[in-house]
Amino acid sequence: MRIIAGDFKGKKLIPIKGVKIRPTSDKIKAAIFNILGSSIKDKKILDLFSGTGALGIEAVSRGAEFCIFMDNNKYSLSVINKNVNLCRIENRTRIIKKDIIGLDKIINYANYQFDILFLDPPYKENIIDSVMKKISQTVFQDSKVIIIAEHSIKTKLSQIITPFILYDTRKYGNTAVSFFRQV
Numbered sequence: 001m002r003i004i005a006g007d008f009k010g011k012k013l014i015p016i017k018g019v020k021i022r023p024t025s026d027k028i029k030a031a032i033f034n035i036l037g038s039s040i041k042d043k044k045i046l047d048l049f050s051g052t053g054a055l056g057i058e059a060v061s062r063g064a065e066f067c068i069f070m071d072n073n074k075y076s077l078s079v080i081n082k083n084v085n086l087c088r089i090e091n092r093t094r095i096i097k098k099d100i101i102g103l104d105k106i107i108n109y110a111n112y113q114f115d116i117l118f119l120d121p122p123y124k125e126n127i128i129d130s131v132m133k134k135i136s137q138t139v140f141q142d143s144k145v146i147i148i149a150e151h152s153i154k155t156k157l158s159q160i161i162t163p164f165i166l167y168d169t170r171k172y173g174n175t176a177v178s179f180f181r182q183v
Helices: 026-040 054-061 074-087 128-136
Strands: 044-048 066-071 093-097 116-119 146-152 164-172 175-182
Touching (some): 026 164, 026 175, 054 074, 066 074, 128 164
Parallel strands (some): 066 093, 116 146
Antiparallel strands (some): 146 175
16 A cells, blocks of 8 residues: 555555455555546545545645544554654644544534545445435535545445535446535
8 A cells, every 4th residue: 555646656554454444445546536636736635434544645645735534443543643644744634533423413623624525434334325414414515525435336325415416436346436526
């Protein structure tokens, strides 16, 4: 697992050991960031279910202004912290321990107007629709945030979760990446 492009290109990140947490593959990460292109520059990122922090760190490497990582797994949080320190981006990141599944709604703990939200929950949980509903009930509803959700190709997502609409889905083996924007 490595940073693909930007300021930290080629930097190897500390992986998660074990089978409970599934990091985004380099192939899928490259595809996501190829789709985003230069639009990542100067954006504020929220990385939910952060795992290793690879998506958010890749975004910062490519010029994102700031990234908040949110996860509730102590081991993941430890790995994210190590990877942030490894890249020396402590001043451009914040790590928050929260049980996203257990929250009534996902509030903006940093008072940022986020531009891009990465959503990569455990595939077996099949919770993207419910997390999207929590997101839609928050301060994000007034922003023009793009949500990028990684999930199993078997997961059926709602086309519209007001105020968000699914506008693109790409498939990579057993994984799909879906893109939502506000209508």
